[in-house]
Amino acid sequence: MYQLINTILIGITSGAIYSLMAIALVLVWRSARVVNFAQAGQALLSTYIGYEFIQKFHSFWLALLLAMIAGAAVSALIDATFMRTLFRRAGHGPIAGVAPIIATLGLLGVIRSGLGLIVGGKDVRIAPPVSNVGYTVSGHTLAFSPLKLLVVGSVLILMLVLSLLFQRTNVGLALRASAYSPEIARLAGVRVDGMRTLGWALAGAAGAAAGMLQTPDGSGALSPDSLEFSLLLVFGFIAAVIGGLESLVGAVVGGLLLGMVLAFVLIYISTSLVFITAFALLIVVLLVKPGGLIGSRRGRRA
Amino acid sequence: MRKFMNSYFGRLAFFIVLGFVLFLASNRVDELRVYQGATVAMYVVAISSLILLTGYSGQVSLGHGALLAIGGYAAALARNHFSAPIWLCFVVAIVATAMAGAVIGTAAARLSGPYLAGSTLALAVGLPSIANQFHILGGEQGLLFDLGAPPARLGADFTQYKWYFWIASVVALIAIWLLQNILRSRFGRTWRAVRSNEVAAELAGIHVGKSKTLAFTVSAGLAGLAGALLAMTIGTVSPSAFPLTLSFALLTGAVLSGVTTLSGVIIGALVLVATPDIADAISNRFASSDNVTTNLPGLLVSSLLILVVLLVPNGPVEQMRTLRARRSVKKTQ
Numbered sequence: 001m002y003q004l005i006n007t008i009l010i011g012i013t014s015g016a017i018y019s020l021m022a023i024a025l026v027l028v029w030r031s032a033r034v035v036n037f038a039q040a041g042q043a044l045l046s047t048y049i050g051y052e053f054i055q056k057f058h059s060f061w062l063a064l065l066l067a068m069i070a071g072a073a074v075s076a077l078i079d080a081t082f083m084r085t086l087f088r089r090a091g092h093g094p095i096a097g098v099a100p101i102i103a104t105l106g107l108l109g110v111i112r113s114g115l116g117l118i119v120g121g122k123d124v125r126i127a128p129p130v131s132n133v134g135y136t137v138s139g140h141t142l143a144f145s146p147l148k149l150l151v152v153g154s155v156l157i158l159m160l161v162l163s164l165l166f167q168r169t170n171v172g173l174a175l176r177a178s179a180y181s182p183e184i185a186r187l188a189g190v191r192v193d194g195m196r197t198l199g200w201a202l203a204g205a206a207g208a209a210a211g212m213l214q215t216p217d218g219s220g221a222l223s224p225d226s227l228e229f230s231l232l233l234v235f236g237f238i239a240a241v242i243g244g245l246e247s248l249v250g251a252v253v254g255g256l257l258l259g260m261v262l263a264f265v266l267i268y269i270s271t272s273l274v275f276i277t278a279f280a281l282l283i284v285v286l287l288v289k290p291g292g293l294i295g296s297r298r299g300r301r302a
Numbered sequence: 303m304r305k306f307m308n309s310y311f312g313r314l315a316f317f318i319v320l321g322f323v324l325f326l327a328s329n330r331v332d333e334l335r336v337y338q339g340a341t342v343a344m345y346v347v348a349i350s351s352l353i354l355l356t357g358y359s360g361q362v363s364l365g366h367g368a369l370l371a372i373g374g375y376a377a378a379l380a381r382n383h384f385s386a387p388i389w390l391c392f393v394v395a396i397v398a399t400a401m402a403g404a405v406i407g408t409a410a411a412r413l414s415g416p417y418l419a420g421s422t423l424a425l426a427v428g429l430p431s432i433a434n435q436f437h438i439l440g441g442e443q444g445l446l447f448d449l450g451a452p453p454a455r456l457g458a459d460f461t462q463y464k465w466y467f468w469i470a471s472v473v474a475l476i477a478i479w480l481l482q483n484i485l486r487s488r489f490g491r492t493w494r495a496v497r498s499n500e501v502a503a504e505l506a507g508i509h510v511g512k513s514k515t516l517a518f519t520v521s522a523g524l525a526g527l528a529g530a531l532l533a534m535t536i537g538t539v540s541p542s543a544f545p546l547t548l549s550f551a552l553l554t555g556a557v558l559s560g561v562t563t564l565s566g567v568i569i570g571a572l573v574l575v576a577t578p579d580i581a582d583a584i585s586n587r588f589a590s591s592d593n594v595t596t597n598l599p600g601l602l603v604s605s606l607l608i609l610v611v612l613l614v615p616n617g618p619v620e621q622m623r624t625l626r627a628r629r630s631v632k633k634t635q
Contacts, residue, residue: 035416090615109604116597237420272435275428
């Protein structure tokens with residue numbers, strides 16, 4: 001019984017972090033029609049920046065905020081310089097379809113190995129801001145600590161803030177308009193390029209939050225070639241696709257579902273089947289419900 | 303001359319001459335270069351498999367490492383359990399991976415761009431870890447893959463790596479020659495039609511899904527062959543021999559070669575093999591900390607990838623062709 005509860009709790013917390021990454025991917029996809037494979041690299045970079053701020057100010061919360069701002073700035077910069085050049089130069093011809101994928105992958109490599117060159121090899125750790133000792137209920141220790149509560153809470157808050165931004169503000173309306181139809185939005189006076197950069201910036205902030213929360217929740221150690229960040233990218237992508245790649249709610253639902261399934265496989269079946277289960281889940285969703293569990297009804301093949 | 307080179311026999315003759323040149327070259331360089339030569343041949347096969355998929359059929363795979371893994375394991379199993387002769391190991395690798403490719407390709411044909419890229423990425427992360435689950439695959443240590451010492455009649459000073467180089471080169475030459483002929487056939491034209499415009503291709507009577515699945519199957523067969531070659535040069539197959547970085551390196555090689563043409567394939571393979579050497583030379587020259595030595599190759603390769611996508615998105619070979627075409631237009635005017 002307690003094992004079942006613990007499995008669900010582990011699923012929820014790991015799912016929450018996948019959701020954050022999925023949200024970041026969805027934000028870029030909606031505004032630029034690009035799946036940003038560099039997102040994991042950006043999250044890594046932001047987490048290192050956050051680590052420097054922790055060393056300086058000795059406050060996790062301030063560092064989290066600053067890391068998110070830095071992540072947003074880096075992300076906006078990438079769109080405004082790199083991606084804009086890319087679309088101008090490689091936006092046509094046989095390569096056009098795959099150029100953004102290749103370019104963001106290259107960016108991922110540059111960020112990772114660049115970081116490794118500068119800060120690699122050092123033992124960098126981010127201590128959890130709140131206790132990571134599980135709550136105890138009638139003698140049993142649950143796999144749920146104040147830290148996990150914090151992770152889940154941050155996802156909910158971020159989700160709420162983004163939903164309010166998208167649904168209740170003029171900027172959100174402009175963001176949605178330029179995602180829905182760039183041409184018409186431009187005619188209606190929306191600065192589509194600016195909105196796309198803003199979408200990237202929001203994604204950068206969400207990715208930074210994912211990195212900052214993932215690190216103390218996992219091993220606590222930070223390294224440029226850490227497997228955790230590769231997994232964050234792959235699982236974030238799977239979560240986003242399960243959710244339809246279009247909707248923020250979908251990203252959260254997809255993340256939680258993926259986290260839950262993986263937790264059950266991990267605890268009840270075998271550690272070495274976790275990755276292939278994630279792949280199988282992705283393929284099943286893509287084949288059975290190509291529009292994602294929550295998403296537009298339009299086909300995704302175009 | 304040009305006409306002869308473009309004819310069927312011309313190309314066959316070209317490959318035979320190339321093989322002879324490689325054979326002469328292998329006698330004149332040292333052991334390390336011979337080993338690197340075998341790796342180049344492996345990369346040539348792997349990259350051409352990716353070029354076929356991405357450049358000719360418009361599907362992008364970030365998980366070719368997983369297909370290489372299937373080929374490597376299939377060859378090792380055939381060798382260890384049935385003591386298959388060398389050529390049969392390669393055939394088994396090709397057939398097994400092509401079958402897996404047909405299954406994956408059926409799913410892949412329904413996906414486009416980023417969805418396919420992400421799914422293959424998930425495959426690359428997931429597949430090698432299966433080896434830990436099944437005892438027959440040898441877990442984290444993997445399996446031995448030993449093709450044996452070179453035949454005695456080649457002489458006593460014929461080294462192991464030279465033997466590997468010979469096998470790899472012959473296999474690569476045959477594979478590329480076959481692939482060239484496939485690409486010039488009906489199938490090659492169909493794939494290019496689908497890549498350029500799916501709707502138009504469908505209107506012309508091409509079954510787009512089938513054509514994509516076929517492209518994926520052929521590409522997977524080649525990737526399996528490359529996997530067997532890789533396993534041969536390392537001597538073992540294990541999950542750690544097929545990391546995510548391998549898949550990314552192959553994609554980089556394909557982009558450097560120019561994804562739209564097969565003729566540049568050697569460029570990418572050479573760059574992939576040469577980069578660690580160049581990085582070593584640089585880091586020995588300047589401050590040689592561990593950080594620099596481990597990260598410089600990756601940095602060089604990724605920077606190169608970005609530069610190529612930005613500056614010559616269709617690859618150096620295609621770029622030269624465009625330039626030449628433009629110049630000849632100018633001349634006639």
